[in-house]
């Protein structure tokens with residue numbers, strides 16, 4: 001089991017139980033799973049992802065490879081997982097290439113500005129895969145939302161970790177880059193059966209294309225977890241989104257016929 005939680009509580013006050021966003025949840029994620037976290041706006045998806053990424057304090061237990069996430073040193077956790085959240089941002093202006101290179105420094109001992117050949121190769125590959133070669137020298141604060149999203153994805157990929165945590169990775173991406181991201185994630189999953197993906201998706205079709213496990217959340221709790229057949233029943237989605245998701249999807253499809 002790569003991740004296991006029990007009575008997990010987290011939120012944004014110093015003592016998470018005072019104003020909890022995630023309320024006593026329990027889940028398990030096996031190594032090699034591709035997990036989609038689904039649920040309506042504000043139900044706590046990003047908060048859960050941030051707790052798993054070690055960015056947010058929590059109460060209860062959250063084990064990553066058998067050790068509490070809170071006990072990991074920053075560098076050690078960065079060897080295991082890379083997080084791309086909606087809040088990915090930088091406080092200084094870097095170029096596209098420098099930003100992607102930052103993904104390498106999170107767990108290598110290399111000092112910023114001192115990349116070795118392997119770092120350079122990985123960054124080159126990630127720039128190419130995300131269509132960033134032509135804008136590698138641009139400052140990231142001059143980019144469009146979609147371009148910036150691709151830079152943050154490339155930075156996450158450059159970390160080369162066995163676990164990827166992605167928060168709405170298709171946000172801002174045009175259709176071509178959505179399709180490429182899907183292919184990339186499918187390839188990444190195939191590359192090594194131990195690769196574990198945990199993503200927050202608003203696009204249920206994208207979640208279905210990439211993931212084999214689903215966690216559906218509502219009001220800070222998990223209302224269903226498991227495979228597609230178990231979780232993606234009309235009733236559970238209806239409860240999570242307070243709408244008839246299946247009919248909506250079918251109606252959308254009918255516009256193509």
Ligand SMILES: Nc1ncnc2c1ncn2[C@@H]1O[C@H](COP(=O)(O)OP(=O)(O)OP(=O)(O)O)[C@@H](O)[C@H]1O
Nearest residue numbers: 012013021039040041042043044045046047048200
């Ligand atoms: N930095 C913060 N400080 C205080 N409260 C926060 C903070 N970030 C999020 N929250 C609150 O936590 C709750 C859950 O937010 P979260 O971002 O986890 O939801 P989400 O399911 O990812 O939503 P969305 O689909 O809209 O991205 C919301 O009520 C939100 O207002």
